[in-house]
Structure formats: C-alpha cells, structure tokens
Amino acid sequence: MPQHVPSSLRTASSRGAGPHPAGSPSPRRIVFLAHRDLGNPAAGGSELLVDRLADGLTGLGHQVTLLCGGPAAYGAFRDYRVVSAGGQTAHYLRARSAFARQVGDCDLLVEVCNGMPYLAPLWHHGPTLCLVNHVHTELWRMRLRGPLAPAAHVGRRLEQWALSGAQRRNLLVAVSPSTADALHALGVDPARVRLVPNGVEEPGPRADRSAEPLFLAMGRLVEYKRIDLLLRLWERVRPVTGGRLVIVGDGPEGPRLRRLAGPGVEFTGHVSEAEKHRLLCEAWLLLHPSAVEGWGLVVTEAAARGTPAVGFDVPGVRDSVEDGVTGLLAHGESSFAAAWCTLALSTHRRELMGKAAEGRAAGFRWARTVRQFEAVAAEAVRGHGPGAGTPGGRGS
Incomplete structure (x- = not known):
C-alpha cells in the first residue's frame, strides 16, 4: 500500500517544483557539513544525495562548499568546493574550528545528521538546516555490541537529543515518510519537518534483460x-x-x-x-x-x-x-x-x-529534488532571526 504522507509534509514536498519562482532568493553561500564526500571509499547513498544537492544548487547559482571528514577527494570534476575537516572520527570534534578557519561564514549551514551529530546549532548562530537520511535508533545496537554496548546507548541518546533538542528551532529535511515518522517518534515537532525525497538520473539506453535468472x-x-x-x-x-x-x-x-x-x-x-x-x-x-x-x-x-x-x-x-x-x-x-x-x-x-x-x-528526478531542497533552504533562512518563532512562520 502507498505510504500515507501527512498534509504538512505533502505541502512541503511540493514546494520548489517546476520553474524558478518569481521573487525567489538571490544566490547565497551554502555549506554542507557531512561525514564523507562522494570520493570517499566508504561513500554511499547519503554522500550521493549531498553531491547531487551541492551540484544542483551550484548549477542554480549558489556558492556551495562541502565540509567533511577525510579522506576527501579534491578535484576539478566538481563545481562545488570540498574541504576536509580532519580524520574520519576526529572531524566531529574539529568541525567548528575547521568551519571558522576554512569557511569563515555562510548564509546557510546544512548539518547532515546520520547518527553522530555535529551539534552545529550550539556553535553556529546563523541559519541552520538539518538533513536526515534515517534515524539510527536500532542501528546503534547492531553496530556496537558486546563491550561497546554502553557506547551504543550513549550514541542513541545523543542522536535523540541532537535532533529533538539542539535542532529544536530549525527545520529538518527528511528523505522519506519513514524518516519523518522516526523524527516525530523522537519528539521532533512535525511542523518543522519537510519531506524531500531522493531523485534518480535518467537511465539512458537500456541494455537487454538477462536470458537466464x-x-x-x-x-x-x-x-x-x-x-x-x-x-x-x-x-x-x-x-x-x-x-x-x-x-x-x-x-x-x-x-x-x-x-x-x-x-x-x-x-x-x-x-x-x-x-x-x-x-x-x-x-x-x-x-x-x-x-x-x-x-x-x-x-x-x-x-x-x-x-x-x-x-x-x-x-x-x-x-x-x-x-x-x-x-x-x-x-x-x-x-x-x-x-x-x-x-x-x-x-x-x-x-x-x-x-x-x-x-x-519517472516522478523522482534529481532536478526536482534540488528545487524542493532549495525552497526549504530559502524557508530556513527566512525563518531565522529574533522574533521569527518556529521556522516556516508557524508559532512556537
């Protein structure tokens, strides 16, 4: 059966589709703070999503930087800037200093939270948006067993507090209704969640189906x-x-x-x-x-x-x-x-x-995903500041 999507999420997911709306915000400096970049040997779906968003936003005129943990792949094959904040684990502790040293400032910081948070709202006082692929609730126990079980409990609690507490004044982008439901279960106000599903490339010429199974x-x-x-x-x-x-x-x-x-x-x-x-x-x-x-x-x-x-x-x-x-x-x-x-x-x-x-x-294309994300990014910037209340113009 098709997944039911709350009306607030359906409305949010339709924003940004189609042509660039009149009176839309001018190009701004956007920084993604993420665990890896697409050139990392351990890259997966989250890294592909960030790459497509960064590349698409760059194509729309924004200045985009990806600040991530190393090893980072630097190269001319990307139109957006990639900056390493340090090692695979250490960069979580160095993110703040690396941001100050190598980025300096931005109009919007996008914290990509995939389990371990950066707690960006505690040290970045400009507009911040949180991008969540999935909540790691049960994965903590799967990945950290035996002697590491206490660390799994700490990680689970830290993730919950980061998403429902540290991000309490910010918008959160969920990539699916399941992720939105998981955020709600952690105590995140559904009014602060925007749904932006992943896209896919046009597949190109089709190869023949295999004759054998x-x-x-x-x-x-x-x-x-x-x-x-x-x-x-x-x-x-x-x-x-x-x-x-x-x-x-x-x-x-x-x-x-x-x-x-x-x-x-x-x-x-x-x-x-x-x-x-x-x-x-x-x-x-x-x-x-x-x-x-x-x-x-x-x-x-x-x-x-x-x-x-x-x-x-x-x-x-x-x-x-x-x-x-x-x-x-x-x-x-x-x-x-x-x-x-x-x-x-x-x-x-x-x-x-x-x-x-x-x-x-055919209904899921990266161009649409980028437009939807751009609209939420503009909403996050508009909703930031004294007296703004809950992002999106809703009362707190």
Missing part, C-alpha cells in the same frame, strides 16, 4: 544491509529458480560474506557507473534485505530500468517499494524467499511490476 544486490557491504541473510536464503531459492546471485559493492563485511557464499554467487566489488547501469538493466530482480534505509536509493535506480525489487517491510524500503505494484515487501525470512521465488517464476507478473516501477521512478 539474474538476481542483483547492490550497496555497501555493512552489517545492517544483511547480505548474509540473503546468502542463506539463496541456498533455499537457488534449487527452485536456478541462475546467479550477483552482489555489487565493497565494505567491511566483504571478506566474511565471501566465505559464506555458496554456488552461483558472484561478488563484483565496486563497479563503474556504466557497469552498474548494465547490471540494473539485466537483472530480473533487485534484492534489498536491508534492516533500515532512509529511502533505498538503489531501489529507485533499479526501478528506473524497469527492474522490480524484493525487500523487507522496514523504514525507507516501504517508501521506495510500492508493495504489490513495483515490487514485494516481506515480513520475515520465509516471506522474503517466497516473494523472490514467486517473481522469479512469473515472467508476466515480474514484467508488469517492472513497468509500474519505471513509471513511478
């Missing part, structure tokens, strides 16, 4: 993506469907997952954009067993090539997959395996879902 999983090989679960299910599915399971991506889980892999499994590591496009076109299904997502960008990338997805009914994935229309959502491991086999064995149903997925993906 080809199932694709794509993303960072990290624990919460649950590729190990997929490998277990493959042992049950393969005797029914045959074919290949291709896993694209790198990450810390890679060596362990390769040891777990049985017959018919291929690991490609990182691939080029051209190879990624080819695989998304050739695949019969995208398999996305992640425990949580902000949006599940690869689901929309696959959909743009007419490839339906099978995932779990979890935050983010339930937003990017329209259950029963553009793919199937499972409620357990056996349900996932059954959905996988069902679509693999039914060419007609798979093709109908692929066409529906392609049609839905």
Whole structure:
C-alpha cells in the first residue's frame, strides 16, 4: 500500500517544483557539513544525495562548499568546493574550528545528521538546516555490541537529543515518510519537518534483460544491509529458480560474506557507473534485505530500468517499494524467499511490476529534488532571526 504522507509534509514536498519562482532568493553561500564526500571509499547513498544537492544548487547559482571528514577527494570534476575537516572520527570534534578557519561564514549551514551529530546549532548562530537520511535508533545496537554496548546507548541518546533538542528551532529535511515518522517518534515537532525525497538520473539506453535468472544486490557491504541473510536464503531459492546471485559493492563485511557464499554467487566489488547501469538493466530482480534505509536509493535506480525489487517491510524500503505494484515487501525470512521465488517464476507478473516501477521512478528526478531542497533552504533562512518563532512562520 502507498505510504500515507501527512498534509504538512505533502505541502512541503511540493514546494520548489517546476520553474524558478518569481521573487525567489538571490544566490547565497551554502555549506554542507557531512561525514564523507562522494570520493570517499566508504561513500554511499547519503554522500550521493549531498553531491547531487551541492551540484544542483551550484548549477542554480549558489556558492556551495562541502565540509567533511577525510579522506576527501579534491578535484576539478566538481563545481562545488570540498574541504576536509580532519580524520574520519576526529572531524566531529574539529568541525567548528575547521568551519571558522576554512569557511569563515555562510548564509546557510546544512548539518547532515546520520547518527553522530555535529551539534552545529550550539556553535553556529546563523541559519541552520538539518538533513536526515534515517534515524539510527536500532542501528546503534547492531553496530556496537558486546563491550561497546554502553557506547551504543550513549550514541542513541545523543542522536535523540541532537535532533529533538539542539535542532529544536530549525527545520529538518527528511528523505522519506519513514524518516519523518522516526523524527516525530523522537519528539521532533512535525511542523518543522519537510519531506524531500531522493531523485534518480535518467537511465539512458537500456541494455537487454538477462536470458537466464539474474538476481542483483547492490550497496555497501555493512552489517545492517544483511547480505548474509540473503546468502542463506539463496541456498533455499537457488534449487527452485536456478541462475546467479550477483552482489555489487565493497565494505567491511566483504571478506566474511565471501566465505559464506555458496554456488552461483558472484561478488563484483565496486563497479563503474556504466557497469552498474548494465547490471540494473539485466537483472530480473533487485534484492534489498536491508534492516533500515532512509529511502533505498538503489531501489529507485533499479526501478528506473524497469527492474522490480524484493525487500523487507522496514523504514525507507516501504517508501521506495510500492508493495504489490513495483515490487514485494516481506515480513520475515520465509516471506522474503517466497516473494523472490514467486517473481522469479512469473515472467508476466515480474514484467508488469517492472513497468509500474519505471513509471513511478519517472516522478523522482534529481532536478526536482534540488528545487524542493532549495525552497526549504530559502524557508530556513527566512525563518531565522529574533522574533521569527518556529521556522516556516508557524508559532512556537
């Protein structure tokens, strides 16, 4: 079923679409404060989103800087400026001094909060906007276990306070209704949340679908993506469907997952954009067993090539997959395996879902995402200052 979106979020998400509105703000200096940049070997969907926003805003005349943790990829292939604030962990502590030293000032600071916050509102007194891909509530426990369990508790509490407390006077951008719901559950006023879904590139010329069953999983090989679960299910599915399971991506889980892999499994590591496009076109299904997502960008990338997805009914994935229309959502491991086999064995149903997925993906383009974000950025600037009340002109 399609995800219900509160009226306040629907209104916010429609702002900025279409031509640049008359009387819109002049180009301003915008700084993104984020964990990584797109050139980082560990980059994922969050980094791609920030890159597309920064590049798109630059194209609209804004002066954009990305202040991030290292290693940062400097190069002429980007039109916006990239500045490193230090090491992967240390930059959280150095963000304030790096901002003062290497940026100096801006008209809007966008804090990208993906778990560990920068607490920018405590040290930056100009307009601030918080961009949230997904709330890490359960991920803290998944990533920090055993002796590190106390740190998981601290991280969870810090994230909650940062989003509901430190950002209490600012607008927050959520990339999906699931993320907006999670923010509300943490105590964030829904009136301060704006929905700006991820976009996708125009896919270009289509490669032919594979003649033999080809199932694709794509993303960072990290624990919460649950590729190990997929490998277990493959042992049950393969005797029914045959074919290949291709896993694209790198990450810390890679060596362990390769040891777990049985017959018919291929690991490609990182691939080029051209190879990624080819695989998304050739695949019969995208398999996305992640425990949580902000949006599940690869689901929309696959959909743009007419490839339906099978995932779990979890935050983010339930937003990017329209259950029963553009793919199937499972409620357990056996349900996932059954959905996988069902679509693999039914060419007609798979093709109908692929066409529906392609049609839905056409409504998500990066140009629209950038326009929506630009409108929220302008609202954040207008709402800042003495007597402004709650951002967006609503009373506090």
